[in-house]
Amino acid sequence: MRTVRRLIWRDVLWSVMFVSVAFLSLFFFTDFLGELEDVSKRGYPIWAAVAGALLKQPVRFYELFPITVLIGTIYAMARLAESSEFTILRTGGLGPWRALSLLLSLGLIMAALTFVIGEYVAPYGDRQASALKARLRGANDLGGAGAWLKEHRPAMSAPAGAGSSPTGQGLAALGERNVSINVRGTDGAGKLSQIRIFEHDERGHLLRRIEAPTALVKPTADGSVWHLTAAVVSDWPADASMALQQRKVLELAWHTSLDERLVSAAVSPIDSMSTPELWRYTQHLNEQEQTAQRYELQFWKRVLYPFACIVMLALALPFAYLHARSGGISLKVFGGIMLGISFVLLNNVVGHLSLLRDWTPWLAALAPSLLYLALSMAAFVWLVRYR
Template sequence: MRTVRRLLYADVLRAVAFVALAFLSLFFFIDFVEELDNVGRGLYKVQHAALYCLLQLPGHFYELFPIAVLIGSIFAMARLAQSSEFTILRTGGLGPGRALGLLAMLGLAFGLVTFVVGDYAGPYFDAKADSLRGGLRGDAARGANSAWLKDRRVAAPGEEPPGERIDSINVGHVGASGRLEDVRIYEFSADGEMLARIAAERGQVEDGAWLLSDVRITRWQPGEGGRLPADEQLVELRWTTQLSPAVVGASVSPLRSMSTVDLYRYMSHLSDNEQAAQRQEIQFWKKALYPLACLVMVGLALPFAYLHARSGGVSVKVFGGILLGISFVLLSNVSTHLGLLRDWTPWVAAAAPSVIYLLLSLAAFSWLVRYR
C-alpha cells in the first residue's frame, strides 16, 4: 500500500506543482506589464515593480491553488488511465473506496496549505507590497481606505450628560505601523442627540483607549437659545473605547485580504452594534470553507482515472478540467451575490458550490465504478 500511495502522490504532486507554477508565472507576467505604467513615479523603479509583483504571488497562489489542484489531479489521473497503470493498480487490489481515501488525504493536505497561505502568508505579503509601492511612490492612499465604525459605551464619571454613548467613528487611513489618520468621532446620546464632535489628525490604538493627537473638540452645551457649540483645541486626548486594533485594521482592509480570524472579529463587532454584516458573514464562511475546495477538486479528478483511454486523450480531459474549474469559480461568485440579494443564510451561500460539485463528483465516480 505504501508503494501505491507513493506512486499516486508523486504523480499528483508533480502535476499540481507544474500547473501552479505555470499559473503563477502567467499572473506575474501580467501584473508586471501592468505595473510598468507606475515606474518613474517618485522613487519607483523597474526592480521595485518586479519585487511588488513577487510579493503578490502568495495571494495569487491562494486564489488559484484549488484550480491548479483540479487540473493537476486530472492530468495525473488521466495519464495513469492512458498508460493502464491505474488499471493494473485496480487489478492489484486498489478498490474504489481505498482510492478515494488516498486522494481525500491528499486533498486535506492541499487544503491545509491553502489555509496557511490564505490566512498568514497572503495578507502579510499583500501588506508588504502595498507598503513598498506606496512608500516609494509617495502616494500612500490617504483616505482611500476610509471606514465607519460604531461603538457603545457608558459615560465616564463626571461626564455630562450621564448614560450611554453611541459613537460613530470615521477612520481615514490606518498606516503599516497601526497609526490612525484623519479620525472623526461623533458622539450621540442614547436618544440620538449629538453631544460632541472630535476631529484628530493622528491617533494610536491602545488597550481600551485611543491616544489622539492634534485634536479639535466641538461640544454642544445647553444655553439660552438651546444647545450651542463650544470648540476646544488639545494637543493630545485619551479617548476611551472598546474598539481593538484588530477591528480597526479589519474595517479598512479589503475583505479578500483579511484572515479568517479578522473576518470573524469584524463581523462580530458589526453584529454586536446592530450593523449590517451579511456581506462580511458570507465572506467569512467562504474564507473558512475555501480550503475544503481542494478536497472537492481531487474528488472531481478521480472519475477521470476510470475513463478508458479511448474516451479521449489526456489533453481533452485536462481541457474538461479547466472548464470545470471555471464553472466552479463562476458558481461561487454567483452564489455569493445571490446570497446577498436574497438574504440567504451565510454558510449556505458559501458552501453551496462546493457541496454541489462534491455530490456531482461522487455521483460520477459511483456510476463509473459500477458501469465502466
C-alpha cells in the same frame, strides 16, 4: 499498497506543482504589468513593482490552489490511464473506493496546506503589499466612505478617560453615548489618517464632532487610546440658543473601549483579514447592530475553502476511468480547466447573491462545494458501475 500510494501521490503532487508554478508565473507577469502603471505615473522605483507583484503571489496561490489541484490531478490520472498504468493497478487490486480514499487522504494534506497559506502567509503578504504602497504614496486610501466603527457607552459605566472634555474626561455622569468613528486611510507608519468622530446621545442628538488629520492608536488595559494631532473639537450645546463651541487641540488623547486588534481589522482590506480577525470583527458588528453579513460570508468562505481541494480531487478521479478513446490528455485537461473556472464563477455568483438575497452565510459558502462534490460522486459511481 504503500507503493501504489507513493506512485499516485508522486504523480499528482508533481503535476499540481507544475500547474501551480505555471499559473503563478502568469499572474506574476500580469500583476507586474499592473504595478508598472504606478511606476510610470508616480515615479516609483522598479524594485517596488517587483516587490508588490511578489507579495501578491501568496494570495494568488491561495485563490488558485483548488483549481490547480483539479487540473494537475486530472492530468496525472489521465496520463496514468492513457499509459495503461491505472488499468494495471486496477487489475492488481486497486478498487474504486480504495483509489478514492487514496486521493481523499492526499486531499486532507492539501487542505491543510491551503489553510496555512490562507490563514498566515496570504494575509501577511497582502498587508505588506498595502504597507509598501502606503510608504511610497504617503497614505493608503481605504476607498469609498472609508472604515466605520461604532461604540456604545452605557450611562454611569463608561471607561475612565472617555468623556466630554477635550482630553476625554468626565463622561460617566453624562448618560449614554453612541460614538461613530470614520477613518479614511492609513499610512506606512501605522497611523490612521483623516479621522472623524461623532458622539450622539441616547436620543440621537449630535453632541460632539472631533476631526483630526492623523492618529496613532496605543493599546490600554480596557481598550485603546488614540493620540490625535491637530484635532478640531466641535461641541453642540444642549440649548439651541447657545452658539456652537469649536476649539483646536494640538495633541488630544481620546480613550475608547475598542481594542487595537479590532481597529486594525476595521481598517484592513477584508481579503487580508485572518479567520480570527474576521470572527472578532463580525462579533463587534453584531454587538453594535451593524450589517455583518459581508464579513460573515468571508469568514465562512475562509473556513470552508480548504475543503474545496478535497472536492477537486474527488472530481478529478472519474477522469482516470475514461477510456483513451474518450479523448486525449489535452481534452481532459481542457475539461478540468472549464470545471475549475465554473467552480470559481459559481462561488462568486453565490456570494454576491447571498448578499443581495440575505441568504445564510455558511450555507452560501458551502453550497458550491457541496454541488461539485455531488457531481463528482455521481460521475464516479456512473463510470464505475455502468462503464
